[in-house]
Amino acid sequence: MSNIDEDVRREVIAEIYRQVDELDWDGMSARERSDYYVRWIDDPMIGGKLMRYIERDRVRVWIKDGPIKELPRARHGIGSYAQFAMSRYPGMEEIARQAIGSDWQANPETLVVKPNRCLVEGPGHDILMIWGPATKLADLVWAGINARVDGDADPVIVVASPQGTRISEGEMERHKLLAKVAGIELRHTTLRLARA
Structure with a gap:
């Protein structure tokens, strides 16, 4: 090709x-x-x-x-x-503000892909934000587990769903329980497409 x-x-x-x-x-x-x-x-x-x-x-x-x-x-x-x-979709900076808080700033120099992850700097300490769609939850959790094992910043998984994607309350709760078993915080956010 x-x-x-x-x-x-x-x-x-x-x-x-x-x-x-x-x-x-x-x-x-x-x-x-x-x-x-x-x-x-x-x-x-x-x-x-x-x-x-x-x-x-x-x-x-x-x-x-x-x-x-x-x-x-x-x-x-x-x-x-x-x-x-x-x-x-919103960039990593906006995803960090949306899912983690307005006091947190994504560091684009730390971006790693597959799955997407970067350091997010905030009050008191840094975290490792790992984000992607619900269909990649296993990869997101695995990246979080590896971050723990490697001694990286505390991981936070952000299940970032495109607008229009439906995730039931039961599915969201299951996502959180799966991440909790691995000792990782998980949050959900919705991404809206905007013209580039």
Whole structure:
């Protein structure tokens, strides 16, 4: 896949993100998303350009494993795809203020990804904020456990759900109980997309 012309690759990613921004991508079912992958293969601005460099049956994989897989990180302003995101979730600074408090300041120089985490400096001590969607809870808890074992700052998990995502009270309580078993505080917050 590295043989795709860089200008074409950038144009295709920008077009995919433009179209995703017009859709309710986060609210779409797996089946609806699957239908869009097929449409994108036949779209002259996406598949039409990619098929000059890769075979038709590889286009869907390229889209799914590249731009779409990186979409959540791009919307957080993280990674090489961030420049293409037309809408963004709040950055780590705003997530820290929203979930932890207005007296806390995220330190962008300490950002680590997969899962997203950074030091948040506040009154008296620093904490390690680890954030992501509920679907990545196992990864978030595991990162928190590793932070404890490695002697890092006290971890706080923030389950950051895109607006429109529904998490029941029972699920939220279960998240907190799972984190509590690991000795880690967990909080929930809602992220709202805004035009970049």
